[in-house]
Amino acid sequence: MDQILKKPTRAKKSARNKSAPKAGIRQKKERLILKAAEKVFSEFGFRGATTQMIADRAGIPKANLHYYFPTKLVLYRKIIEEIFSIWLDAAQSFDENSDPVEALSRYIDKKMEISRSHPFGSKIWANEVMHGAPIIQDYLETTLRQWTDSRMVIIQRWIDDGLIDPIDPRHLLYMIWASTQHYADFVHQIKTLNGGKKLSDTQWDNAREDVKTIILNGIGATKRADK
């Protein structure tokens, strides 16, 4: 799931020494920077974030950051790629061979889990799309488009087989995305409306169950499956 993103970065020898005394430096430092950058970008957006902020959060001088990532844009792209790969990972759970209740339940569970564990990534993605996707347009047009089309076919088949009510598959997908990602993108609003406290484990469970219940009932997937 990650290989696409990794650079070869000197994979010649070092097969006998104690693991990787120096080769690991680059990897560790890049990880450190990426993590800091993800947070800062999600908080301030691409232009709002400064390389100085990112360097500070990573605890290194700015020049060092630029040694590993030549430009702010390159750093940003790397992060987008990671987010997208996580997203695609969850998308796998929406496979062909399941019935609607099973497939959609699993998919919604995964998406909610990602909203909880990777809220920064979700925000960055949302930010990108809201600003016209200047960086990720190609992802939208290729990978995301293909995935969406293929899933719409599956949903349409469920409809044709009478497993769910006839709704536009597109809007069902949008609703799932919107409802699940809302818990990442609007976490601040949710927290404020929750008396300033972030959602507890139980509240997260409730949220996940309610989203699933409403959507599955909403498309009539349960009334057939139940009996």
Next chain:
Amino acid sequence: MDQILKKPTRAKKSARNKSAPKAGIRQKKERLILKAAEKVFSEFGFRGATTQMIADRAGIPKANLHYYFPTKLVLYRKIIEEIFSIWLDAAQSFDENSDPVEALSRYIDKKMEISRSHPFGSKIWANEVMHGAPIIQDYLETTLRQWTDSRMVIIQRWIDDGLIDPIDPRHLLYMIWASTQHYADFVHQIKTLNGGKKLSDTQWDNAREDVKTIILNGIGATKRADK
């Protein structure tokens, strides 16, 4: 709906002359700037937007913009206030005396309409919240909080009266917000997945109906109302 935002701005005489020969200048120019600013802020975010961009789009020199709005922040705040007032306007349709199907249908209709007619505002709001609501925190804690609480009571009453299934009112509201605002905030993604063409009138109708259907069915509001 607007009075809060307007400045007194010389309301002495001019009650006999031909309307407002000069008094109108300020108002017209402010409108012009606000409209330009809304677009630019929604496209580039607060920091991404420059006062130069806004001035250019309004067709005036930057210094003139700063004559009417001393700082970028003041301009931004003004826009946020307007957005919020539009939002509150729609919120009215969610009144006490209706049954769930009627109240929620009307509310979702209004929200979808706003997503279509005021996508810029929705994006700016989303952007604010995603970045921790640095400007609008007070709105979240006061007005929005109160409104949300009062509507949750109504929804809870519906549940107690057996009019809808027992779900957490909070999550129902979040789902409505998420699903409807998605069509504004993610319009670019939706457009791309729609073959690069923005949604037609029919597609908007379908979206609106599907969102309503799924949510109303999802909470079991229709199965009681139908018979």
Next chain:
DNA sequence: ATCATTGTTGACCAACTGGTCAAGATTTTT
């Protein structure tokens, strides 16, 4: 006509920011 108020704008500036660079430190290879 004259004055006061309001509106207009080019030129300017201080602060910030992405990115560079050269000198030096550290580690790996030979």
Next chain:
DNA sequence: AAAAATCTTGACCAGTTGGTCAACAATGAT
């Protein structure tokens, strides 16, 4: 040990940006 490669960092620079200002124009009141 010493050469080669990699990593580190303070100082620096050029471009951008929010905001100011002084001179000027237009309009309204007297």
